[in-house]
Amino acid sequence: MRHKYLPSFVKRRGRITKSQEDNLSHLGSYEISSYLQIIQAKKKFSKVVLEVGFGNGENTLALAKQNPDTLYIASEVYLAGIGSLLGEIVDGAIQNIFITSGDIRLLIDDIKEPVFDDVIVICPDPWPKFKHHKRRMLTNEFFELIHPTIQDGGELFMSTDVEDYAESITEQLDMSVGFQRNDSSLYEASSLTKFQRRAMDEGRKIYPFSLKKIS
Numbered sequence: 001m002r003h004k005y006l007p008s009f010v011k012r013r014g015r016i017t018k019s020q021e022d023n024l025s026h027l028g029s030y031e032i033s034s035y036l037q038i039i040q041a042k043k044k045f046s047k048v049v050l051e052v053g054f055g056n057g058e059n060t061l062a063l064a065k066q067n068p069d070t071l072y073i074a075s076e077v078y079l080a081g082i083g084s085l086l087g088e089i090v091d092g093a094i095q096n097i098f099i100t101s102g103d104i105r106l107l108i109d110d111i112k113e114p115v116f117d118d119v120i121v122i123c124p125d126p127w128p129k130f131k132h133h134k135r136r137m138l139t140n141e142f143f144e145l146i147h148p149t150i151q152d153g154g155e156l157f158m159s160t161d162v163e164d165y166a167e168s169i170t171e172q173l174d175m176s177v178g179f180q181r182n183d184s185s186l187y188e189a190s191s192l193t194k195f196q197r198r199a200m201d202e203g204r205k206i207y208p209f210s211l212k213k214i215s
């Protein structure tokens with residue numbers, strides 16, 4: 001079967017601990033996999049934020065605890081990360097995180113109107129080899145796909161710890177329409193993720209991009 005999108009992730013399965021595996025049994029209670037389910041779930045909340053590729057979920061969890069009136073749709077394909085976040089959700093009785101576990105672009109493709117107040121993508125897979133750059137998620141194609149799903153005035157926040165990925169995002173943004181660059185973002189101060197911590201420990205810079213949806 002041909003896939004609609006080239007995989008932008010390295011692995012779905014991988015090393016997984018017994019407790020992460022056990023936590024996956026709760027996925028059914030916290031999973032959201034369609035546009036209609038998002039519409040249904042958002043009724044109880046004042047805002048909806050999508051985080052794409054949450055990794056182990058540190059950032060989503062911190063934001064969800066700080067903002068109980070906001071619904072967080074947490075997207076990841078990596079099962080160990082999903083298991084980790086599910087453990088935190090269940091242990092902490094967190095009510096405002098739902099998980100979506102497939103390639104997020106397929107769900108976004110299904111969304112026909114603005115449902116997200118903000119969208120966050122922190123340190124997407126860097127695909128450092130030139131021949132793999134076509135697998136990078138943050139391209140013009142992604143900006144066009146996500147644009148109609150964000151409310152007017154909403155934010156698309158992205159960051160990368162890879163200099164040439166940041167350069168390519170800048171180039172792609174120069175060609176894209178419907179977004180305006182913000183000078184700064186509240187999400188820059190969000191809690192550090194595993195990949196951000198690693199970059200900082202190794203002395204690498206993190207390049208943030210904050211865009212406001214304008215039309």
Ligand SMILES: C[S@@+](CC[C@H](N)C(=O)[O-])C[C@H]1O[C@@H](n2cnc3c(N)ncnc32)[C@H](O)[C@@H]1O
Nearest residue numbers: 008009053055076103104122123125193194195
């Ligand atoms: C480099 S990791 C960064 C994780 C986390 N944001 C952090 O900063 O620690 C990128 C994550 O994005 C996920 N990912 C990549 N493509 C994805 C897609 N199409 N849909 C959902 N998640 C995706 C990968 O599985 C991976 O865990």
